Amino acid sequence: MSSATEPIDEILKKSYDAGFVTDIEQEYAPPGLNEDIVKFISKKKQEPEWLLQWRLKAYRRWQQMSEPRWAKVSYPEIDYQDICYYAAPKTDKDAPKSLDEVDPELLETYEKLGIPLHEREVLAGVAVDAVFDSVSVATTFREKLAEVGVIFMSFSEAVQEHPELIKKYLGSVVPVSDNFFAALNSAVFSDGSFVYIPKGVRCPMELSTYFRINAAKTGQFERTLIVADEGSYVSYLEGCTAPMRDENQLHAAVVELVAHKDAEIKYSTVQNWYPGDENGKGGIFNFVTKRGLCEGEASKISWTQVETGSAITWKYPSCILKGDDSIGEFYSVALSNHRQQADTGTKMIHLGKNTKSTIISKGISAGHGQQTYRGGVKIMRGADNARNYTQCDSLLIGDKCGAHTVPYVDVRNSTSKLEHEATTSRIGEDQLFYCRQRGLSEEDAVSLIVNGFAKEVLKELPMEFAVEAQKLLGVSLEGAVG
Amino acid sequence: MLKIEDLHVEVEGKPILKGISLEVAAGEVHAIMGPNGSGKSTLAYVLAGREGYEVTKGSITYKGEDLLEMVPEARAAEGIFLGFQYPVAIPGVSNIYFLKAALNAIRKHRGQDPLDAIDFMKLSKEKAAIVQLPDELTKRSVNDGFSGGEKKRNEIFQMALLEPSLAVLDETDSGLDIDALKVVAQGVNALRGPERAMLVITHYQRLLDHIVPDVVHVLIDGRIVRTGDKNLAKQLEREGYSEVRDAPSL
Numbered sequence: 001m002s003s004a005t006e007p008i009d010e011i012l013k014k015s016y017d018a019g020f021v022t023d024i025e026q027e028y029a030p031p032g033l034n035e036d037i038v039k040f041i042s043k044k045k046q047e048p049e050w051l052l053q054w055r056l057k058a059y060r061r062w063q064q065m066s067e068p069r070w071a072k073v074s075y076p077e078i079d080y081q082d083i084c085y086y087a088a089p090k091t092d093k094d095a096p097k098s099l100d101e102v103d104p105e106l107l108e109t110y111e112k113l114g115i116p117l118h119e120r121e122v123l124a125g126v127a128v129d130a131v132f133d134s135v136s137v138a139t140t141f142r143e144k145l146a147e148v149g150v151i152f153m154s155f156s157e158a159v160q161e162h163p164e165l166i167k168k169y170l171g172s173v174v175p176v177s178d179n180f181f182a183a184l185n186s187a188v189f190s191d192g193s194f195v196y197i198p199k200g201v202r203c204p205m206e207l208s209t210y211f212r213i214n215a216a217k218t219g220q221f222e223r224t225l226i227v228a229d230e231g232s233y234v235s236y237l238e239g240c241t242a243p244m245r246d247e248n249q250l251h252a253a254v255v256e257l258v259a260h261k262d263a264e265i266k267y268s269t270v271q272n273w274y275p276g277d278e279n280g281k282g283g284i285f286n287f288v289t290k291r292g293l294c295e296g297e298a299s300k301i302s303w304t305q306v307e308t309g310s311a312i313t314w315k316y317p318s319c320i321l322k323g324d325d326s327i328g329e330f331y332s333v334a335l336s337n338h339r340q341q342a343d344t345g346t347k348m349i350h351l352g353k354n355t356k357s358t359i360i361s362k363g364i365s366a367g368h369g370q371q372t373y374r375g376g377v378k379i380m381r382g383a384d385n386a387r388n389y390t391q392c393d394s395l396l397i398g399d400k401c402g403a404h405t406v407p408y409v410d411v412r413n414s415t416s417k418l419e420h421e422a423t424t425s426r427i428g429e430d431q432l433f434y435c436r437q438r439g440l441s442e443e444d445a446v447s448l449i450v451n452g453f454a455k456e457v458l459k460e461l462p463m464e465f466a467v468e469a470q471k472l473l474g475v476s477l478e479g480a481v482g
Numbered sequence: 483m484l485k486i487e488d489l490h491v492e493v494e495g496k497p498i499l500k501g502i503s504l505e506v507a508a509g510e511v512h513a514i515m516g517p518n519g520s521g522k523s524t525l526a527y528v529l530a531g532r533e534g535y536e537v538t539k540g541s542i543t544y545k546g547e548d549l550l551e552m553v554p555e556a557r558a559a560e561g562i563f564l565g566f567q568y569p570v571a572i573p574g575v576s577n578i579y580f581l582k583a584a585l586n587a588i589r590k591h592r593g594q595d596p597l598d599a600i601d602f603m604k605l606s607k608e609k610a611a612i613v614q615l616p617d618e619l620t621k622r623s624v625n626d627g628f629s630g631g632e633k634k635r636n637e638i639f640q641m642a643l644l645e646p647s648l649a650v651l652d653e654t655d656s657g658l659d660i661d662a663l664k665v666v667a668q669g670v671n672a673l674r675g676p677e678r679a680m681l682v683i684t685h686y687q688r689l690l691d692h693i694v695p696d697v698v699h700v701l702i703d704g705r706i707v708r709t710g711d712k713n714l715a716k717q718l719e720r721e722g723y724s725e726v727r728d729a730p731s732l
Contacts, residue, residue, distance in 0.1 A: 429533065430570045437530050437566075438584035438640065439558035439591070448583060452574030452623065 029086035035059060038187050041086050045156045045190075048163060051170075058176035058186030065180045071343035072372040072404055073312050075285060083250060085188040085221070150203055150234075151196040155223050158194035165196055169227050173256040173293045173320070181252040181287040181314075185221045189254070192223035197232035197263070206462055208237040222253040228263035230296065235266040237465055249274075251310075252287045261296030261323065266304070268461050270469050272476075273309035278367070280339025283311025290317035294326035294352075302329040303346065304460045306469040308476040311340060316374065318347035321355035321383075328357040333454040333469075335476055336369025336401065345374040345406075350383035350416070359390040362454050365401035366477055372404040379416040386416040394424040395453045397446065397477070425453075447474030483508045483679045484529075484648055489540035491521075491528050498524045500704035501540070506648070506697075509676040513690055514683045515715060516701035517723045522683045523567060525701070526652040529681075530564040531557050544648070558584075559591035561647030565637040565654050572624040577636065578606060580624045581643055588644060609642040613669040630657035631666075638669040649673070650681045655689035667692030687719035702727050 029040050038059050042052040067078070145152050151162060159166050176186040197203050228234055251273070257265050267290075276283025286309075292301035303317040319328030330346035348357035363371040377388045394403035405422055427449050435445035450473050451458065458466050484506040491499040498521045506512050516522050528535045529542065531554035542549040549557065572580065586596040597605065610620055613635045625633050634654055641649055651670065655663055670693050674680070682693055690698070690712065698715045700708040700723070707727050708714060718726050 428570065431572055433530075433532050433554065434566065434570045434572070435580075435584075436554040437558055437564050438580070438644065439555050439588040440584055441555050441587070444583065444587065448575055448580065449572055452572055455574035 029084055031084050032081045033059075033083070033085055033188065037085050041188055041190065044086060045159070047156075047159055050167065051159060054171070054176070055187050058183050059188075061177045062180065062183035062187055065177075065183055067180050068314075071314050071374070072370065072406075073314060073341040073343050075312050075341075078250060078285070080184075086190055144204070148201050148204060149198040150201060151194065152207055153194055155189070155192040155194050155225070158225075162194070162196070165227065166194070166225070169225055169256065169258055170223075171256075173258060173291050174254050174289050179289060182254050182289040185223065185252045185254045185289070189221040189223035192225075192253070194224075195226040195234060195236065197226075197228045197234045199229045200231045201229075202232065203234040206235045206237055208239070220249070220251045220253065222251075224253070224255040225258075226256070226265055226267070227258045228260060228265050228299075230260045231262040232260075233264045233266075235462060236268070237462060238267070238269045239272070239465070239468070249284045250287070251284055253289070255288070255290040255317075257290075257292035257301055259292065259294050259296065259299035259301050259326075262298050263296065264300040264302075265292065266302045267292070267317070268465055269303075269305040269307070270461075270465060270472060271305065271307045271309050271313075272472055274311075275309050275338060275340045275476075276311040278338045280311065280368075283340070284309065285312045286310035286315060287312075288315040290315065291320065292318070292328070293320045294323050294328060294355075296326070297323040297352075298325040298327075299323050300327040300329075302327075302331070302460070304329075304331040304457065305333070305344075306454075306457070306461070306472065307332070307334040307342060307344060308472050310342075313340075313342040313344050315344045316346055316376075318349070318376075319357065320349045320351065321357065321386075322351045323355075324352040325354045326352055327355070329460075330357075330359045330361070331457040331460045332360070333362045333364070333457045333473070334371060335364040335366070335450075335473060336371045337366045337476055339368050341370045343372040343374055345372075345376075347376040347378070348388060350377075350379045350386040350388070353382065353384045353386075355383055355386045357386075357388045359388070359392070360456055361390075361392045362457055363392075363394045363403055364397070364450055364453065364473075364477075365394070365403050366397035367401060369401045370404070371402065372406060374406045374408075376408040376410070377418060378409075379411045379413050379418070381412045383413050384415045386413065388416075388418045390418070390420045392420070392422045393453070394422075395450065396424065396426045397450075443474070443477075446477050450474070450477060483545060484681075485541075485543040487541050487543075489525075489528070489542065490538045491524055492536045492538050493524065493534060497538075498704055499528070502701075502704070502706055503540075504699065504706065506679045506681060508647070508679055510696045511674065511680040511682060511693065512697045512699060513693075513695035513715060514681060514699050514701050515685070515687070515718060518685070520701045521704045522685075522701055523652055526564055526567075526650045526681075526683055529557075529648075529650050530554055530562060555587070556591075558644075559588045561645075563641050563644055563646030563649045565634075565641060565649065565651040567653040567656060569625045569628075569633045569637055571626040571628075573626050575624050576621055577624050578603075578620045581606065581640060584640075585643060606643065610639055612642050612672050613638045614665055615639045631659065631662035634658055634662070634666055635669070638666055638673075642669065642673060647677065648679045648681070650683070652683045653685060654682070655684055655686065663689065664692060687715045690715045700726055 029037055038055050042055055174182050176183055195207060226236060259265050273284035294301055301319050307313055317330060321328050328348050334342045334344050336342045346359055359375055361373045363373055365371040373392050379386045392405055396403055403424055407420060409418060431449055432445050451470050458469055461469055486502055486504040489499055489502040514522055524535060537550055582602050589596055606620060615635050619632060654666060695712055698710050698712060699706045702723060
């Protein structure tokens with residue numbers, strides 16, 4: 001029906017709220033990648049020799065690897081020699097120690113994004129390790145966390161202050177040779193966050209990092225490492241947004257989580273990087289490797305993600321369930337509008353006995369968006385009585401988008417139990433009309449229906465994040481009616 | 483309140499309504515009766531502004547305004563309520579959340595402040611009682627997994643909350659057993675008032691035993707062939723639509 005498709009063309013004309021550029025002096029490495037650049041980065045960060053060697057090893061492996069092509073995404077060839085691999089805000093002497101020392105313009109950027117650090121500090125009790133471009137410029141609440149022994153700092157600081165922990169865990173979950181993008185990240189990662197929760201400590205607040213890409217043609221190579229020692233608990237929030245750009249920006253982050261015996265890590269992401277305009281111009285390429293290791297008995301790792309941004313998303317937060325009785329969870333809402341393409345899902349690798357995993361994936365496609373759920377559940381020989389439940393739902397808005405489901409299952413132990421459920425539905429004209437007849441505008445109706453669809457995932461998010469995510473889903477779909 | 487003049491409507495190029503004229507004043511309850519395919523639901527959808535129903539001729543004036551110029555949500559805000567024959571489910575959205583959003587959207591249109599959660603809950607409890615809608619149903623997802631009777635009760639519950647000026651009830655009796663029918667009818671009767679007009683669309687006379695109309699229209703093949711009082715409905719029940727169509731007007 002033409003009457004139903006016409007509004008689609010009106011669609012998604014919503015300009016990107018966070019599209020502005022902050023004018024701050026940058027210190028760049030020249031574009032291109034070779035061993036000298038790797039050495040430059042390492043030297044800039046005054047890293048120990050072992051870390052330089054680790055990077056170089058990764059770089060050499062990377063050179064032998066090729067970009068993965070199996071994902072259902074298409075994008076122009078990336079010229080890795082045309083990218084800058086290091087940019088940091090200039091600092092005269094040392095990095096700022098408190099917010100007062102932070103460049104006011106930088107703080108204003110966060111204000112515009114609705115992330116007032118001061119307010120969050122005082123009201124929400126959230127410690128924010130704000131990553132601007134590649135170097136952390138503000139770390140808050142560190143003292144309070146230090147009282148209970150929690151370490152929460154930028155990755156480069158951790159390299160200086162806790163080299164033994166970094167050396168022990170870096171690359172222990174995602175080895176340098178894991179995949180093309182992880183190898184690239186390992187060679188050139190600039191900064192990120194490091195968290196260590198000591199034995200038996202329940203982290204007294206939610207830890208949060210806001211990422212923001214701010215320099216043209218500067219790839220972002222964040223490195224996050226979270227270690228939860230025996231019996232500890234931490235909830236970590238990651239939120240991202242970026243200014244409008246015409247050129248594609250490469251992002252290849254690596255996140256490693258390690259949960260020891262009886263420990264629990266909850267990792268939540270709201271991702272809102274610039275998705276490109278309605279014609280698919282611009283937008284972030286997001287090639288992320290996220291993996292958690294449930295090392296100890298009865299440990300638990302839970303990934304929750306709301307992915308609304310990026311032109312291309314290639315991301316599979318996974319769990320290796322090594323410890324007996326360990327639990328892995330993956331809750332995801334991914335939204336593709338305009339020309340966005342998302343190939344995302346998870347891998348659950350069951351090694352230990354009585355291990356359990358849950359996968360709830362909700363894909364929303366609108367405009368010309370393409371959405372693929374790609375999941376792998378692997379039950380290894382020793383994983384007696386392993387269980388997996390997978391639920392994978394797709395919602396289509398309009399008739400030019402696509403949803404695809406690619407679930408892999410590999411079972412090598414006959415005592416395991418696996419369940420898989422999948423649905424595909426469409427926002428119906430009848431649902432929209434019903435809402436409008438009750439007085440809701442078309443946009444509010446879409447937002448309401450989509451949030452209902454995503455509810456099972458949104459409820460896994462910490463409260464304030466859930467509210468933000470709800471708004472984000474609505475904003476990302478404004479005008480997306482078919 | 484509502485004045486329909488020589489209304490012609492096509493759906494996918496096919497004429498469905500072929501010249502309907504009708505006037506409903508505030509405080510009146512009109513029944514529209516007719517066999518399947520006569521255009522009853524089309525009339526309801528046109529009044530509510532559903533896409534795909536093309537008005538090729540005629541006019542609808544509501545509270546002195548040209549109704550056809552208004553988008554569906556504006557009509558709702560101006561007090562038009564459609565009780566659906568087949569209410570749709572909205573999974574994951576609680577009934578109460580949905581209605582609060584709807585009511586506050588309408589209040590906003592009227593220049594009123596939004597109701598907060600506490601006031602809304604109080605109002606909702608009060609209105610749910612009118613149709614004996616269990617508390618549990620108000621918290622479930624909109625119409626999701628509701629039985630036929632629950633859906634219809636939910637429609638009347640929504641009507642009670644939104645307090646429309648013109649309620650169009652499309653086959654509210656379909657799929658109801660006699661007990662449920664009584665509950666729904668009682669709910670509707672409780673909402674009758676001097677400021678509110680109702681258009682009750684039904685296939686069967688039995689609903690009109692419980693919701694007694696002021697005026698009955700018989701719609702056949704896109705035209706109103708007879709108009710009378712409540713006795714016309716009874717005559718229809720006895721004699722069938724074809725007899726009534728062919729008989730001279732009362």
